[in-house]
Amino acid sequence: MTHTLKVLVVEDDLNLREAVVETLLLAGFDVAAAGDGREALVKLSDEPIGVVISDVQMSGLDGHALLRRIRQLRPDIPVVLMTAYGTIQRAVDAMRDGAADYLVKPFEASVLVEMVSRLMPVPTTNEGEPVAEDPRTRELLALAGRVAVAEATVMITGPSGSGKEVFAREIHRLSPRSGGPFIAINCAAIPENMLEAMLFGYEKGAYTGAHEARAGKFEQANGGTLLLDEISEMDLALQSKLLRVLQEREVERLGGHRLIPLDVRVLATSNRNLREEVATGRFREDLFYRLNVFPLHLPPLRERPRDILPLASRLLRRHTGRNPNLTPAAEHRLLAHDWPGNVRELDNVIQRALILSNGSCIDQGDLHFEALESGAAMMSMRDEPEVPADGGVLDADLRRREGELILETLRAVNGNRKEVAARLGISPRTLRYKLAKLRDAGVAIPC
Secondary structure, eight states, X not given: OOOOOEEEEEOSOHHHHHHHHHHHHHTTOEEEEESSHHHHHHHHHHSOEEEEEEESOOSSSOHHHHHHHHHHHOTTSOEEEEESOOOHHHHHHHHHTTOSEEEESSOOHHHHHHHHHHHSOOOSSGGGSOOOOSHHHHHHHHHHXXXXXXXXXXXXXXXXXXXXXXXXXXXXXXXXXXXXXXXXXXXXXXXXXXXXXXXXXXXXTSSTXXXXXXXXXXXXXXXXXXXXXXXXXXXHHHHHHHHHHHHHTEEEOBTOXXXXXXXXXXXXXXXXXXXXXXXXXXXXXXXXXXXXXXXXXXXXXXXXXXXXXXXXXHHHHHXXXXXXXXXXXXXXXXXXXXXXXXXXXXXXXXXXXXXXXXXXXXXXXXXXXXXXXTTHHHHHHHHOOOOOTTOOHHHHHHHHHHHHHHHHHHHHTTTOHHHHHHHHTOOHHHHHHHHHHHHHTTOOOOO
């Protein structure tokens, strides 16, 4: 049996360490924890670690020193640094030392889970290829194979958790650029003041703390493919700068005066209807047409029923290293479910079933679902005292009320996101995060 790779959480604050560990456990990851850098190095040598999440400010061996040691000992392991001091200078230092990404406290649990999911290594066998047993998925995979050999920009749309990044990686794998890098950046997970620097790079002295020049994601992807994940969450001002780079096929670093030629194929994903985003002024029309050369839309999992059981079998193998059986009753329950959270929800259900199962088979009693229908998620938030990963019953009630308030305000202003953010006293980006969380829970968002 293969050993599942673990997430190593390094944090000297006990309460925060336990909160991060619990969040990752509930998301289905195996987790190891350490209270300081030295303990982390011991865990690294004793346990199968796939990703390290480390605080920066720690006594003794701090986060930057730990990062450098890990880069020496295990350069294959991605390291994410987290700190309460979210400045570009800190991000520059982290990326310069080789960090895979950067988290600014406080951060949403969903951002942490998404980042770990993206960075956790996956098997190099065909396990990484899309499951395509349903005729609709086969048709989409055939289209992906045909567009892969071209240089056209591909816009992959579909609901959250439907497998958009899997298709993007498959397009890269089948393309003439497969020998080059595949670089992915989540436009929704990175603070706005850092995203431009990470995309385009910067020169030494571009701003306080830029002690040396660094290539951005576009340069890093030269000769390969760049995936702009959740492109619809990008600020309008940055969209205009991105458009210029795509048109001219050259980039100028922040603080620089030299144009750097690019040989990069761009793929993009979004869980929104981009034509509606354009119509409401939230997304540039010219950028939409630049990205939407070849559109590829992934339907929700409920519309691909023949993929459900093969996906469940793959997830069982991924999490156990073997192939536990599903009883006919369990298979029937999986096929009858509506899957508002798509493949991501299926993964959660499978991991819960593995915890609850007492034998080599998964039975229907081992399957526990999240929301049974589109409107049920908010009802379950209202009626059940179930506690989320990062709080108690009071916190759950506050989150429920927050969701209701957002939906009420959306209806009151006929879906005007900018007006909703202004009335609630939050930034448009924070509103987008909260709406995405509600959408992932299966809540219907008013237009």
